[in-house]
Amino acid sequence: xxxxxxxxxxHNLYSERDERVxxxxxxxxxxxxxxxxxxxxxxxxKTTLLKVLAGLSSRYEGDIYWRGENLITQRxxxxxxxxxxxxxxxxxxxxxxxxxxxWSCAVRGQHVADADLHRALTKVGLGEFIQQPCYSLxxxxxxxxxxxxxxxxxxxxxxLDEPFTAIDQRxxxxxxxxxxxxxxxxxxxxxxxxxxLSLPRPLRRIELGGAS
Amino acid sequence: xxxxxxxxxxxxxxxxxxxxxxxxxxLAIPALLLLVGGCVWGLAFVPADFKQGNSFRIIYIxxxxxxxxxxxxxxxxxxxxVHLIWRMKLAAIVMKxxxxxxxxxxxxxxxxxxxxxxxTWGTWWVWDARITSVLILFFLYLGLIALHQAFENRDAAxxxxxxxAIVGAVNIPIIYWSVEWWxxxxxxxxxxxxxxxxxxxxxxxxxxxxxxxxxxxxxWVLLLFVRAEIIEREKNTRWxxxxxxxx
Amino acid sequence: MGTSTVMFAVLRRDLxxxxxxxxxxxxxxxxFLMVCxxxxxxxxxxxxxxxxxxxxxxxxxxxxxxxxxxxxxxxxDYDDATLEQLLLSPLPLYPLVLAxxxxxxxxxxxxxxxxxxxxxxxxxxxxxxxxxxxxxxxLGTAVLSxxxxxxxxxxxxxxxxxxxxxxxxxxxxxxxxxxxxxxxxxxxxGMAYLPPLAVLAxxxxxxxxxxxxxxxxALRISVDQ
Numbered sequence: 001x002x003x004x005x006x007x008x009x010x011h012n013l014y015s016e017r018d019e020r021v022x023x024x025x026x027x028x029x030x031x032x033x034x035x036x037x038x039x040x041x042x043x044x045x046k047t048t049l050l051k052v053l054a055g056l057s058s059r060y061e062g063d064i065y066w067r068g069e070n071l072i073t074q075r076x077x078x079x080x081x082x083x084x085x086x087x088x089x090x091x092x093x094x095x096x097x098x099x100x101x102x103w104s105c106a107v108r109g110q111h112v113a114d115a116d117l118h119r120a121l122t123k124v125g126l127g128e129f130i131q132q133p134c135y136s137l138x139x140x141x142x143x144x145x146x147x148x149x150x151x152x153x154x155x156x157x158x159x160l161d162e163p164f165t166a167i168d169q170r171x172x173x174x175x176x177x178x179x180x181x182x183x184x185x186x187x188x189x190x191x192x193x194x195x196x197l198s199l200p201r202p203l204r205r206i207e208l209g210g211a212s
Numbered sequence: 213x214x215x216x217x218x219x220x221x222x223x224x225x226x227x228x229x230x231x232x233x234x235x236x237x238x239l240a241i242p243a244l245l246l247l248v249g250g251c252v253w254g255l256a257f258v259p260a261d262f263k264q265g266n267s268f269r270i271i272y273i274x275x276x277x278x279x280x281x282x283x284x285x286x287x288x289x290x291x292x293x294v295h296l297i298w299r300m301k302l303a304a305i306v307m308k309x310x311x312x313x314x315x316x317x318x319x320x321x322x323x324x325x326x327x328x329x330x331x332t333w334g335t336w337w338v339w340d341a342r343i344t345s346v347l348i349l350f351f352l353y354l355g356l357i358a359l360h361q362a363f364e365n366r367d368a369a370x371x372x373x374x375x376x377a378i379v380g381a382v383n384i385p386i387i388y389w390s391v392e393w394w395x396x397x398x399x400x401x402x403x404x405x406x407x408x409x410x411x412x413x414x415x416x417x418x419x420x421x422x423x424x425x426x427x428x429x430x431x432w433v434l435l436l437f438v439r440a441e442i443i444e445r446e447k448n449t450r451w452x453x454x455x456x457x458x459x
Numbered sequence: 460m461g462t463s464t465v466m467f468a469v470l471r472r473d474l475x476x477x478x479x480x481x482x483x484x485x486x487x488x489x490x491f492l493m494v495c496x497x498x499x500x501x502x503x504x505x506x507x508x509x510x511x512x513x514x515x516x517x518x519x520x521x522x523x524x525x526x527x528x529x530x531x532x533x534x535x536d537y538d539d540a541t542l543e544q545l546l547l548s549p550l551p552l553y554p555l556v557l558a559x560x561x562x563x564x565x566x567x568x569x570x571x572x573x574x575x576x577x578x579x580x581x582x583x584x585x586x587x588x589x590x591x592x593x594x595x596x597x598l599g600t601a602v603l604s605x606x607x608x609x610x611x612x613x614x615x616x617x618x619x620x621x622x623x624x625x626x627x628x629x630x631x632x633x634x635x636x637x638x639x640x641x642x643x644x645x646x647x648x649g650m651a652y653l654p655p656l657a658v659l660a661x662x663x664x665x666x667x668x669x670x671x672x673x674x675x676x677a678l679r680i681s682v683d684q
Contacts, residue, residue, distance in 0.1 A: 017365075018365065018366075054543075055547060056543060056547065056682055058679075058683060059367060076549050077549075079547055084547055086540050086543055087540065088541075089539045089540060090540045090543070091539060092472065092476050092535070095472065099472065099475065103468060103469075106465055106468035106469070107465065107550075108548055109460045109548065109550050110460060111460045111464070133479075348630050351626075352630050352631075359627055362614070362617050362623050368683065375609075375673055375677050375680065376609075380630075386634050386665075387630070387633055390638065390658075391633070393638075
């Protein structure tokens with residue numbers, strides 16, 4: 001097992017923004033079951049790194065490998081197996097939670113039965129709000145609609161940018177539990193948060209913002 | 213990989229700055245000689261046109277300005293493609309620098325066209341196919357400059373403008389052709405007087421001189437703009453600071 | 460899930476969202492109606508004069524209305540970050556962008572074209588030109604949607620995109636305006652109106668083939684800043 005290459009490998013990654021170095025010489029290997037927390041002060045490049053990994057930003061130098069191959073040649077496979085949750089709400093306010101989720105899955109090329117979407121929404125605690133337009137939901141509930149994507153879009157890698165924003169205390173514990181369950185089943189998680197995580201499993205912290 | 217070395221060398225701003233410094237006089241001197249010589253020749257020695265009298269002489273500026281503005285757009289679009297495909301930073305600088313020069317040349321062409329129009333048609337502005345096309349080219353340049361200025365991030369600005377420059381280059385033939393078609397629809401070919409065949413060879417030779425002079429002039433000014441931009445972008449590097457401090 | 464199913468899903472969501480917030484599709488229509496009725500007030504009510512100017516007026520105003528509608532094409536998706544999901548799809552971007560642009564045309568260009576006979580009547584356009592006006596607008600606004608989408612994609616990440624969008628796309632709209640209004644004029648004058656319509660159709664084919672590539676590239680750039 002240990003001989004197989006890590007699923008995700010960053011080698012000597014460098015990125016700058018407006019002539020300011022965000023990170024340099026960043027190397028990291030992520031294998032099945034790893035949970036990696038990206039830490040660092042505001043503006044240290046956490047979001048940029050997640051965007052680079054997700055494929056939304058090409059403003060970096062260095063190499064990224066996905067399952068031993070260069071990511072540039074593996075984009076399609078990578079996108080199928082990764083799930084990125086960014087800062088934004090990720091949902092259309094005019095549509096219901098169910099419609100939003102259905103669209104999110106369709107765009108990934110996955111047809112998910114309505115029953116499964118229901119289950120995902122119930123799991124994030126929105127079982128009663130399925131048919132409500134999202135603009136009538138609270139900020140935390142909207143966030144949960146977005147988080148429900150984690151349970152209806154199958155993936156091996158979660159890239160979560162501040163997943164706890166607008167989430168109450170009980171919700172934070174829930175999300176931590178979801179991350180644990182996912183990693184226990186061989187998933188990989190990279191997340192940014194300022195929240196101190198308490199996971200019942202080893203957690204790796206990568207400090208960004210050292211280079212300046 | 214060996215054949216790519218020249219490409220990376222060309223992409224290096226420092227190398228390009230030093231190389232272009234040697235190139236400058238070879239562009240500047242012939243450009244000025246051809247432009248001044250061609251103008252003197254065209255204005256003083258070529259016989260007057262039997263129909264338009266002396267007013268036709270403005271073509272020695274008008275035609276080269278319009279032609280080089282057009283060529284400049286194509287050069288800009290090529291640089292844009294190079295920047296998008298190979299991420300060459302120098303190409304982005306060339307693209308950004310070419311836009312204001314091209315816009316200035318289209319403006320010059322419009323201005324001289326208006327000055328030409330007054331004695332010829334009795335009005336400062338005629339919706340003639342060629343003038344209209346130059347006007348649209350002017351708009352395309354202005355749109356590009358406006359887009360570049362709207363971005364705060366330099367890399368994003370360069371890439372967005374590169375897309376727009378390429379879209380514009382694809383559209384220019386369609387636009388020119390449609391304007392020609394539009395003009396022929398509304399004006400039967402009676403006003404047309406600078407038909408390529410009617411121009412006399414003695415008038416043509418100074419035009420060739422100012423045209424090639426204008427191309428060289430464009431190259432010269434473009435290099436100056438590019439060099440200034442390189443210095444601006446690399447101002448924190450050691451070689452620029454050494455250059456500025458005169459070592 | 461086939462590409463066409465995904466395209467249909469994208470189209471369906473955009474239509475649902477647009478129809479639930481009516482202003483998105485009704486505002487450009489109202490603009491079209493109001494500006495067209497300003498012209499007789501500015502020019503004068505003479506029937507003959509209006510009839511001569513009507514094809515040009517209707518086409519220019521339709522072009523402006525279409526452009527204004529285009530500004531919102533990607534802005535909503537950019538603001539709520541669903542655009543990121545679109546760009547991260549494992550599917551090629553081309554069909555997704557095509558579906559979005561087509562959906563946009565369905566709520567902007569199509570109602571505009573359907574409304575045009577009414578405005579033609581207001582502006583005294585001779586009845587010989589009515590059918591050709593509608594067909595030329597149907598074809599032409601589709602081209603405008605594609606060209607406008609390029610501009611919208613380039614400016615979606617900018618805070619003040621609206622006016623800039625018009626500076627970028629108006630020069631590119633010119634061929635459509637020329638052939639669209641020429642087709643209507645030809646029909647009124649009893650001349651052959653098929654050639655300009657055929658050119659519009661050709662422009663649409665070219666836009667269909669090429670524009671989504673530029674739109675996709677521009678969206679990736681706009682998200683990455």
